[in-house]
Amino acid sequence: MIDKRKRAFSFYQEELIGEHGFLAEDETLLLDAVIALSLGKNILLKGPTGSGKTKLAESLSKLFGQPMQSVNCSVDTDTEALLGFKTITQNEGASKIEFIPGPVINAMEKGHLLYIDEINMAKPETLPILNSILDYRRMLANPLTAEVIHAKETFGVIAAVNEGYVGTVPLNEALKNRFIIIDIPYVQGEVLRNVIKQESKLDNEKMIDQFVRLSADLLVQVKSGIIPEEAASVRALIDTCDLAVYMEPLRAVRRGISDKLEEEREKAAVLNIASTLFK
Incomplete structure (x- = not known):
């Protein structure tokens, strides 16, 4: 060595x-x-x-x-x-x-x-x-x-x-x-919270917690086969957090995550989950 x-x-x-x-x-x-x-x-x-x-x-x-x-x-x-x-x-x-x-x-x-x-x-x-x-x-x-x-x-x-x-x-x-x-699995929980703080421009603690919950909920849908893996991408989540500094978080989710998907049912599933967190 x-x-x-x-x-x-x-x-x-x-x-x-x-x-x-x-x-x-x-x-x-x-x-x-x-x-x-x-x-x-x-x-x-x-x-x-x-x-x-x-x-x-x-x-x-x-x-x-x-x-x-x-x-x-x-x-x-x-x-x-x-x-x-x-x-x-x-x-x-x-x-x-x-x-x-x-x-x-x-x-x-x-x-x-x-x-x-x-x-x-x-x-x-x-x-x-x-x-x-x-x-x-x-x-x-x-x-x-x-x-x-x-x-x-x-x-x-x-x-x-x-x-x-x-x-x-x-x-x-x-x-x-x-x-x-x-x-290498997806990061979740406290580790994901630290990743968001480290990699994104978002510093609103409450909103960071909401995005961590969003990621967990999306991953459940991925494992159930309802939405594809890319919907739970940490990279896409970081992009979405950056957008959420300058626009409503639900709109940020649409631009950063759901609009990247091909099927309308997949887009709707992501937005339905996000709408329960970002009212």
């Missing part, structure tokens, strides 16, 4: 549990992520949208003092989006082909953290290129340049998935087996 990560592990609570850090009711989520990354393991964060996966990755980057190279996967993510691309450049009137490294190679060569968001949105045929960087080899044979790249010791990988969403595909076992998996 490298010295930097030993030092990070010794003061993780002081550094991250506080202003603008990752907050969760279960403190072992952060602890386990720190341990895994300190041991050179890859981390896969599973959880619904807006549950704090990216916030945890950013907090780990800050904790270890390592910049983070990010990839936001989609159905169009290909090898070039991960590794880089070739382009023609001009030098003293002469043209030459130059390789521009992408986030994966940048992270490997600089010893940064690599964050792969929504990794299960990428095409299955694209992801096997990552296998050799995710196991003990920590190397890559770049198919675009024929160069073999060995990652620096501080290199680490964090990935995130939202399971069951449109456009996602299950990760194959060979890839999933290369990760330590940490499940």
Whole structure:
């Protein structure tokens, strides 16, 4: 274990549990992520949208003092989006082909953290290129340049998935087996209250309590299958709290949460719950 990560592990609570850090009711989520990354393991964060996966990755980057190279996967993510691309450049009137490294190679060569968001949105045929960087080899044979790249010791990988969403595909076992998996649930109760105070512009204590109750009620509806998971997104709730500083809270809920949903019955369900809290 490298010295930097030993030092990070010794003061993780002081550094991250506080202003603008990752907050969760279960403190072992952060602890386990720190341990895994300190041991050179890859981390896969599973959880619904807006549950704090990216916030945890950013907090780990800050904790270890390592910049983070990010990839936001989609159905169009290909090898070039991960590794880089070739382009023609001009030098003293002469043209030459130059390789521009992408986030994966940048992270490997600089010893940064690599964050792969929504990794299960990428095409299955694209992801096997990552296998050799995710196991003990920590190397890559770049198919675009024929160069073999060995990652620096501080290199680490964090990935995130939202399971069951449109456009996602299950990760194959060979890839999933290369990760330590940490499940990130929605925050609730006192932890959510602290998140709202920390992340939003809202400082009205009574209204903050009402939004915490709204989140709990929405989550009950999500678990019952009445509304989709994105309706209970903490990210959407923070946006709504910001809006509520400048408009009526019920209107803020409509703009920040219900109007994002596709079906009218889902929108109505959210507004019915909100109307009982914000009269």
